[in-house]
Amino acid sequence: MNILHQPSTSLISHLECPKCGRTYLHQELHTVCENTNCQSSLFARYNLSPGVFKKESLRANPNSMWRYSPVLPIEKVEYMISLGEGFTPILPLQNLDGLEENRVYWKDESGNPTGSFKSRGQSTAISKALELGVKAACIPSAGNAAGALAAYCAKAGIKAHVFMPKETPQLFKDECVLYGANLTEVDGNIKDCSKLASEEGEKNGWFPVFTLKEPYRLEGKKTMGYEIAEQMDWILPDVILYPTGGGTGLLGIWKAFDEMETLGWIGSERPRMVSVQATSCDGITQAFHQHQTESEYVDKGFTIANGLRVPKPYADEYILKVLRESQGTAITINDAEMETGMKEIAKKEGLLVCPEGAALWQAFKKLKEKSWIKPGEKVLLMNTGSGYKYLENIEIN
Ligand SMILES: *Cc1c(COP(=O)(O)O)cnc(C)c1O
Ligand SMILES: [Zn+2]
Numbered sequence: 001m002n003i004l005h006q007p008s009t010s011l012i013s014h015l016e017c018p019k020c021g022r023t024y025l026h027q028e029l030h031t032v033c034e035n036t037n038c039q040s041s042l043f044a045r046y047n048l049s050p051g052v053f054k055k056e057s058l059r060a061n062p063n064s065m066w067r068y069s070p071v072l073p074i075e076k077v078e079y080m081i082s083l084g085e086g087f088t089p090i091l092p093l094q095n096l097d098g099l100e101e102n103r104v105y106w107k108d109e110s111g112n113p114t115g116s117f118k119s120r121g122q123s124t125a126i127s128k129a130l131e132l133g134v135k136a137a138c139i140p141s142a143g144n145a146a147g148a149l150a151a152y153c154a155k156a157g158i159k160a161h162v163f164m165p166k167e168t169p170q171l172f173k174d175e176c177v178l179y180g181a182n183l184t185e186v187d188g189n190i191k192d193c194s195k196l197a198s199e200e201g202e203k204n205g206w207f208p209v210f211t212l213k214e215p216y217r218l219e220g221k222k223t224m225g226y227e228i229a230e231q232m233d234w235i236l237p238d239v240i241l242y243p244t245g246g247g248t249g250l251l252g253i254w255k256a257f258d259e260m261e262t263l264g265w266i267g268s269e270r271p272r273m274v275s276v277q278a279t280s281c282d283g284i285t286q287a288f289h290q291h292q293t294e295s296e297y298v299d300k301g302f303t304i305a306n307g308l309r310v311p312k313p314y315a316d317e318y319i320l321k322v323l324r325e326s327q328g329t330a331i332t333i334n335d336a337e338m339e340t341g342m343k344e345i346a347k348k349e350g351l352l353v354c355p356e357g358a359a360l361w362q363a364f365k366k367l368k369e370k371s372w373i374k375p376g377e378k379v380l381l382m383n384t385g386s387g388y389k390y391l392e393n394i395e396i397n
Contacts, residue, residue, distance in 0.1 A: 050264030116385030121217030225256025
């Protein structure tokens, strides 16, 4: 990579509500659709057509997610807040028992700044916020999103206010404080944190960087979809397994596929998308199998996979739509299985992964056993982060 290489300009044209079609200026700060009947997440739209951004041009671009800057929302490079996020490796899993008959790949997000793929989303969200004049931001989070927000805000000179459940493992809280964020511990779950963060944010004028209520975290996370295509030589896997919390990554990857098709980079084939949830927080899984278009609020208590403890994702409708359109499915994994998975992967593959990622390995084995995944199929497990921050809840043996 040439560090002097200037990323090219953004092709962003506007923000759009996918539900009512209302459009919004990307030169203004927005959260969700202002139509009270809809209040949907807003999606960034770009001026895309074959030829406007050539995949051959990627070779000269930075080895970070900013190699895709024409399809990212930042218009002035001086506002780009980057800590080197993205362009993470795809590794073949080779030694685990149960890999026979399939090629299984691991996209490993653990090397990202702050140890998870949350850095991708916060990099675009905080860059755009800075470009639009934000001085202070707030977020409710049970883990990685808060740390990532705090780090990018530190770099941007924006004051971060994070609201986290008391029972969040200590390391997730400590990193926020070290990055200079103002931490509020809440006696309750993520929903209680959201309520308090909204109230305090509104009172104090802090910009809310909430999952899928802020339009640009999705844009950072979608770069995972671009990378999967580029790193797999433009032939997408047959199946992608994703650990669903708020669903940003799942929706982002799907959005990237559509954008790449419009750019002429890939065809119309799509992987089957699988949502993996914790057993204690399985609203999407239930809704999918009961053929509902929205999920119920489900929170049956603690899980070691704090990234999956999102009782009713704000964008649940869109998550369910992607699972159906892609002919995917939804499955749950319990904490004991996640812990076993972490240990298997560490011992056989040399990777200390987060419980959310370990859940994917267990889900793969179950779907294989049910023949939902067939011999010969190419499978990608979207490992969202490192395991190092989670160890206080893991029995070491
Ligand atoms: C936040 C998080 C998730 C869930 O991500 P969404 O995009 O909100 O679905 C999964 N794994 C880890 C490690 C996380 O931090
Ligand atoms: Zn709308």
